[in-house]
Amino acid sequence: MTVHESDGSLHSAMGVMGGFMQPQGHVQVLFNMALFGMDPQAALDAPRFCIDAVELVVPRAAGQAQQSKVFVEDGVAEGVVGALADEFGHKVVPTAGLARSVFGRGQIIVREKSGRMMYGGSDPRADGCAFGLY
Structure with a gap:
């Protein structure tokens, strides 16, 4: 879940699964929306990168x-x-x-600031859908 900084109201419900990729995917998708102005579907469609977990957790001599x-x-x-x-x-x-x-898979539902409309996106890397209810 993300919130608007100005008043703490709900911005989106989102998730990117994928084990070690999960936090990396969250950051990449949120950056795509916040920094690059992408809508949820475009943010999920964008190519990703993944830093290999083994390289970070296996100690080196x-x-x-x-x-x-x-x-x-x-x-x-x-x-x-x-x-x-x-x-x-x-x-x-x-x-x-x-x-x-x-690279994981995710869905996002964004709630417009007015609270009157929601829109979402679903990751093209797997089956799934984003579905919001009022």
């Missing part, structure tokens, strides 16, 4: 370099993929088809 693995979905700009690898040293794993399940 002293002196051993850690190279994080970042899964990127079809549609992430080539320049971004290149920068992740070349400038930041990540091991980039392009991901398509059924392997896209790593």
Whole structure:
């Protein structure tokens, strides 16, 4: 659930499932709406990335370099993929088809500030729907 900063009223009910991807997906979808002005469906449709959990939780031996693995979905700009690898040293794993399940799945229902209308979106990566009732 998200709320409007100004008065604490309900903004949206949302969720992105996917284990370790869940908090990453929440941030990416919310940023798409808040920073890039996307509607809920466009925010869910947008390509995602996922930082591999194993790289973050498995301890490394002293002196051993850690190279994080970042899964990127079809549609992430080539320049971004290149920068992740070349400038930041990540091991980039392009991901398509059924392997896209790593990016989670979500639904969102946004309630307009007036409270008179709701609209939503459903993730194209899986079956599902966003359904709001008054």
